[in-house]
Amino acid sequence: MGQARVHRGIAFFSLWLALCGFLGGAATPPAPTPAASQASARAVIDKLTREVLAILRDPKLDRPQKRQKVADLAYEGLDFQTLSRLTLGQYWRGLTTTQQAGFVQEYKKHLATTYGHTTDEYTDEDIAIASERQETNGDWTVLTRIIGTKDGTRQEIAKVEYRLRKQQDAWKIIDVTIDGVSLMANFRAQFQEILANGGIDKLMKLLRDKNAAADQ
Amino acid sequence: MWAFNLWRNLILVVIAIGILSGCAGDPKNIDPWETVNRPMYDFNEGLDRYALKPLADGYVKVVPKPVRTGLGNAFDNLGYGNVILNDFLQAKWGQGCSDAGRMAVNSTLGIAGLFDVAGPWRMPSHDNDFGITLGKWGMPAGPYMVLPLFGPSCARDAPAIGVEIVTDPLTWVDAPLAAIIPLRVTQAIDARSRADMEVKFRNAAAIDPYIFTRSAYLQFRAGQIHEGQPPPDNSGMYDEESAPASAPATPSGTDTPPAATGTP
Numbered sequence: 001m002g003q004a005r006v007h008r009g010i011a012f013f014s015l016w017l018a019l020c021g022f023l024g025g026a027a028t029p030p031a032p033t034p035a036a037s038q039a040s041a042r043a044v045i046d047k048l049t050r051e052v053l054a055i056l057r058d059p060k061l062d063r064p065q066k067r068q069k070v071a072d073l074a075y076e077g078l079d080f081q082t083l084s085r086l087t088l089g090q091y092w093r094g095l096t097t098t099q100q101a102g103f104v105q106e107y108k109k110h111l112a113t114t115y116g117h118t119t120d121e122y123t124d125e126d127i128a129i130a131s132e133r134q135e136t137n138g139d140w141t142v143l144t145r146i147i148g149t150k151d152g153t154r155q156e157i158a159k160v161e162y163r164l165r166k167q168q169d170a171w172k173i174i175d176v177t178i179d180g181v182s183l184m185a186n187f188r189a190q191f192q193e194i195l196a197n198g199g200i201d202k203l204m205k206l207l208r209d210k211n212a213a214a215d216q
Numbered sequence: 217m218w219a220f221n222l223w224r225n226l227i228l229v230v231i232a233i234g235i236l237s238g239c240a241g242d243p244k245n246i247d248p249w250e251t252v253n254r255p256m257y258d259f260n261e262g263l264d265r266y267a268l269k270p271l272a273d274g275y276v277k278v279v280p281k282p283v284r285t286g287l288g289n290a291f292d293n294l295g296y297g298n299v300i301l302n303d304f305l306q307a308k309w310g311q312g313c314s315d316a317g318r319m320a321v322n323s324t325l326g327i328a329g330l331f332d333v334a335g336p337w338r339m340p341s342h343d344n345d346f347g348i349t350l351g352k353w354g355m356p357a358g359p360y361m362v363l364p365l366f367g368p369s370c371a372r373d374a375p376a377i378g379v380e381i382v383t384d385p386l387t388w389v390d391a392p393l394a395a396i397i398p399l400r401v402t403q404a405i406d407a408r409s410r411a412d413m414e415v416k417f418r419n420a421a422a423i424d425p426y427i428f429t430r431s432a433y434l435q436f437r438a439g440q441i442h443e444g445q446p447p448p449d450n451s452g453m454y455d456e457e458s459a460p461a462s463a464p465a466t467p468s469g470t471d472t473p474p475a476a477t478g479t480p
Contacts, residue, residue: 086454114421136448137455151335159439163454175454180439180446181432185453189431190424206423214420 041140041164042132044171048077049127049144056122063120070119071112079172080108082165086174087188091195099200106207107187113214124149125157139165139174247360247430256362257426263365264408264415272409275402286330288410291403292341293322293329297383302344306352314339343440345380347373351441360430365404368433 055061055069084104085092092100126147133141141163148157163175175184194203247253276284296319303312318339326333335341350372351357358371366377381387386399422428438446 082456085456089453110423114417135454139454151332151340153336153338153340155340177439179436180442181435185435186428186431187423188453190422190427193427194424203423210423 040132041162041171042129042142044077044164045142045144045162045173046129048073049129053127056119067116067119071116077173079165079167079174080104082167082172082174083184086184087191088195089188089192091192091200095200099204102204103200103207106204106211109211110207110214113211127160130159135163139163140171246357246434249359249361253360253362253430254426256364257429260362260364260367261425268404268408269412269415271405272412275405276409276412284406284409287402288406289322289326289332290329291406293319293326294384294386295380296322296329296341297385298346298380299342299344301379301383302346302349303342305346305349306344308344311342311344315342315344345373346376347437348440350376351437357434357437360434368429370434370437373437 051073052070055066055073058066061069081104084100084107087107088095088103095103128145128147130143130145132143135141141161144160144162145156146158146160147154150157158179161177162173163177164171165174166172175182177183191203194206279287296315300312300315300319303309303315318334318341321334321337321339322329322332325331332341347370355372357373361369361371361374363369363374363377369377386396389396418425418428418432
């Protein structure tokens, strides 16, 4: 049924977003290192996926340790400010700096809560980099494949694309698309419709309520 | 070849009329039927929470996993004629032959589809349906629709359910309703039990579950149709603060990759 197909897509959305690093924590992202300026977008993803897989496959780490280590990698690889700005689009400029900071904080927390436990689902998957392409505005999109065991054979089980943007000599991830579903586009659709009908206060209330409910 | 084109064009015209009659005015609005869709979505969620999910949970608790796997395989196998048909409609000859082989092997050696014998024999399962076929033939998604029970769909994909029904052998079996209905209900419960992780995830991730589902559905379908070769993105979604500060009253095409919004 159609719903099963969508849900399969959403399932991969959850698992592989963890691998791309949409996890949160209390730490602020570290400053980009000078060596990163030489790395191409593809090299950044290559390094990130290999490091994440190494963590997930390490038998000496327990689940909370794996979650935390992957979260640290996420903070290094992800440009959360740009993600927030792009998600709100034309509404971003209409917010005060306090509202912007408040939004970034709640959004970050929400993503951390939602995707934080997905590293627990890892079994024996592999990630292969397929190709890369440049977008018209200068971003680069790196296409990867998740290889796993399905129907008794080893085959591709999902396509994951990372969109990266160069920020101060370092390539950072600004969106992840799994089997065609973009994280940024999905939240953008939700948030922009909420903003159009209820304004920033409505959006902030919904985010805060969601985060509070998750805390319990 | 000309006959194929004639049929394709006829089908496109008929469905285009259906789509255009639903598109009221604004080509950027990908959910013109939102006022009808939202209540239907809530109805489906209620049905899920009070009927389908409890039944699915009970099913998981009571029925041993090997039996559930077998039933799931059998149901998937029944629906596989639809995949094969659409493989060929999309000129995917290799995949079509592999899928035909899969269904043949599983139906026989796999005992009416209960066992997935074909999978380890390099005939893996694929997803395909008439909505993807129409999409590959150039038809846009049309207005988003939420169908009772079936959930998210669109003007292009809804008729594909008819194709699913027609290609399902169970539709043509001459058996009393007293036998068919429990089978169909079990099929629904089985599908729901297999989707439980995804539904839980959606409930946790979504701030507005209706929009989350709509956005994920439309993007996922576009992804299935374009298969990793998306059309160029000119939505401006990735450009910094490109649009004016004033807020539009209706949702603009942010749910789908650009080529899927409002193209004729």
